[in-house]
Amino acid sequence: MQAAIKDATIHMGPSVGKQLLEDIRSARQEVTVLSPFLNEEQMHLLLQLHAQNVRITLITTLCHNMIGNLQGYDFREKLIKQYRRKNHDAEQKKESLKGIITFLYFALTAFVLGCIYTYFYYYTYAQICMLFLTVLTLIVLFATAAELRNTSVYYYSYRTIFPLKIFIDPGNQRIKNSSKHFIHAKAFIIDQKIAYLGSADFTCLSLSSNYESIIRIEDRGAIQELHSEIMRLYKSTSKDMDFVDTEAWGKMIYDEPLK
Structure with missing residues (x-):
């Protein structure tokens, strides 16, 4: 993707993510997040926005068997739900x-x-x-x-509460995958009006402590191009960027009683 940007502001240094967080918290329609890493506080923010009927799309990675590097996070009920149907x-x-x-x-x-x-x-x-x-x-x-x-009288299916794509780190040795490329880009789009690009992940350290670089964009044309590229990535089925299937992920984290 290539796009010329007319209206943009560059931020560099520590705590450059404060404005990004403010814009995300102020979202009224939709938030799109592309970040290989995130933490529990930011995940809760996305869940809170989802509860407020803001459309969330999240693209992240599976590193060391931890989605988004979230250690000990219980995804059941919070992010992926199990549905039981009678056979x-x-x-x-x-x-x-x-x-x-x-x-x-x-x-x-x-x-x-x-x-x-x-x-x-x-x-x-x-x-x-x-x-x-x-x-x-x-x-x-x-x-x-x-x-x-x-x-089993019942069969099970799984669904995430909002659109979620989890790409697998090529170095992951515990989950068989065909990945050749690590998803390292970071991008955030709020209400199709504001976008952020830069080095910062969706984590507390990146947004409030680390020395990072972020570009804030208000150019509607560039934002539309960026959103289209992220959606192409979301819909990608290329084995060069292998991803976790929702059904397979659900079976990994939920029990399926034989009754």
Whole structure:
């Protein structure tokens, strides 16, 4: 992307992010954040804005198995929700399996009694037949019980509360990925009227303590170009910039009880 900027202000030094935070807190319609790192305070700010019906779009990264480098943050319910739905076919299958197990219990009881009876009154051939039927029934019973345990009446899906894209750090060794590029850019767009570019991440240190550089932009044309580029990144499916699938992420952080 290349765009000429007419109306921009450059800030350099410590605490250059104060104006950025003020503009984000004052957002009325939408906030778009592109930052490989963020912290819990800033995440809570985005959640607060979301609760105020401000449209949030967040693009961040997964580094060292921590999304946005948020250590110990519980994403369940706060950022990604689990939805449970009933699988009616599985429910019918489970009821059928229960009926088969009941039948097998009766059959097993009959075959065991048959083994005892043939042991005293019949020849060896009858005893072998009854023993074979008993063992076979036990095998089928155990297999059916295992199938019953592994059949879930419910299936689960996952959804983030606002649009979220999590790219994987190419150096991540614990999650298999095809990433070749690390998403290092930082950009913030507020209400399509103000944008920020620079070195500062969406963290307390970057915005209030570190020596950073930030450019504040009010040029509508440049902001529109920047927003379009960020949306292209958000929608990207290139394996060179691999990302965490929402469903896979949900399965990693939530339990899915087999019931």
